[in-house]
Amino acid sequence: MAVVAAAAPGTGSHVLNDAEFRFLSAFVTRHCGITMGEHKRQMLQGRLQRRLRALGLDGFGDYCELLRQDPDRELGEFASAVSTNVTAFFRESHHFDYLAAQLPKWLVQRPGGRIRIWSAGCSTGEEPYSLAMVLAEALEKHRGPADALILATDLSPAALADARDGVYSLQRIEGVGEERRRRWFQRGGGTQAGKFRVHPRLQELVRVRPLNLLEAWPMQGKFDAILCRNVVIYFDTPTKQRLFERFDAALQPHGKLFLGHSESVNGLSDRFALVGRTIYDKRSR
Ligand SMILES: C[S@@+](CC[C@H](N)C(=O)[O-])C[C@H]1O[C@@H](n2cnc3c(N)ncnc32)[C@H](O)[C@@H]1O
Numbered sequence: 619m620a621v622v623a624a625a626a627p628g629t630g631s632h633v634l635n636d637a638e639f640r641f642l643s644a645f646v647t648r649h650c651g652i653t654m655g656e657h658k659r660q661m662l663q664g665r666l667q668r669r670l671r672a673l674g675l676d677g678f679g680d681y682c683e684l685l686r687q688d689p690d691r692e693l694g695e696f697a698s699a700v701s702t703n704v705t706a707f708f709r710e711s712h713h714f715d716y717l718a719a720q721l722p723k724w725l726v727q728r729p730g731g732r733i734r735i736w737s738a739g740c741s742t743g744e745e746p747y748s749l750a751m752v753l754a755e756a757l758e759k760h761r762g763p764a765d766a767l768i769l770a771t772d773l774s775p776a777a778l779a780d781a782r783d784g785v786y787s788l789q790r791i792e793g794v795g796e797e798r799r800r801r802w803f804q805r806g807g808g809t810q811a812g813k814f815r816v817h818p819r820l821q822e823l824v825r826v827r828p829l830n831l832l833e834a835w836p837m838q839g840k841f842d843a844i845l846c847r848n849v850v851i852y853f854d855t856p857t858k859q860r861l862f863e864r865f866d867a868a869l870q871p872h873g874k875l876f877l878g879h880s881e882s883v884n885g886l887s888d889r890f891a892l893v894g895r896t897i898y899d900k901r902s903r
Pocket of ligand 1: 652697777830848
């Protein structure tokens with residue numbers, strides 16, 4: 619007998635039936651490239667309860683109907699519920715050391731000192747603001763023209779709101795060294811007591827925008843570096859292959875692609891050469 623979407627007695631929580639799980643799993647693969655096997659079913663059921671409550675829905679059947687009728691409206695929230703937003707300042711710090719060493723050279727080499735860096739899957743902003751600290755420090759030492767920006771994109775509306783705010787708890791800024799904390803964070807007072815706001819200079823350098831990596835990219839210019847770290851880990855093979863092809867097209871000749879520690883282009887793309895720990899150079903053709 620099929621399990622129907624119903625509230626478990628006394629709990630107010632709903633049960634995700636087979637057909638609904640299949641629909642949601644296919645939906646997230648089609649729209650976000652995220653694969654979700656049967657082992658994720660309990661997790662999905664648990665995480666979506668909050669969403670059902672927020673929307674005032676009666677069960678997963680209604681939720682599936684909402685996705686069917688207006689996929690774009692709910693996609694970001696749905697994707698946030700199924701993926702993780704875990705991130706940290708200076709996560710995989712060797713990437714930031716590499717950039718700190720390269721940026722002074724790039725600023726001199728690029729016409730007009732034009733530098734574009736893309737944090738693709740920026741989550742709550744720790745990654746782009748870490749980049750912004752390194753970039754701001756390079757810009758301070760640079761003599762000559764400069765036009766440097768960081769694009770920070772994600773599909774999760776909640777994560778993007780945090781990234782725009784740029785306000786973090788003491789625990790969240792643990793990965794930032796003492797000197798940078800003093801330099802690049804402002805201690806909050808009143809209702810923001812115990813919180814730290816990123817320096818306006820960092821916000822000036824970062825543009826936060828919603829973007830689903832599987833959809834069209836509106837950006838025109840090419841990037842010197844793309845960080846897409848701990849994002850493709852959820853994607854199926856064809857989605858990863860297509861994404862690496864598009865990253866290749868979006869990079870300057872010899873632009874750099876940074877992936878997360880458990881990610882690789884191996885067997886998926888021959889357009890990149892490894893030049894550091896999960897740092898790839900766009901091969902010139
Ligand atoms: C684990 S976080 C990684 C954050 C950061 N890059 C890091 O390494 O610390 C993964 C992020 O990828 C985003 N994401 C997942 N699928 C996406 C897609 N199709 N388009 C854009 N962002 C996506 C999620 O919303 C989430 O914020």
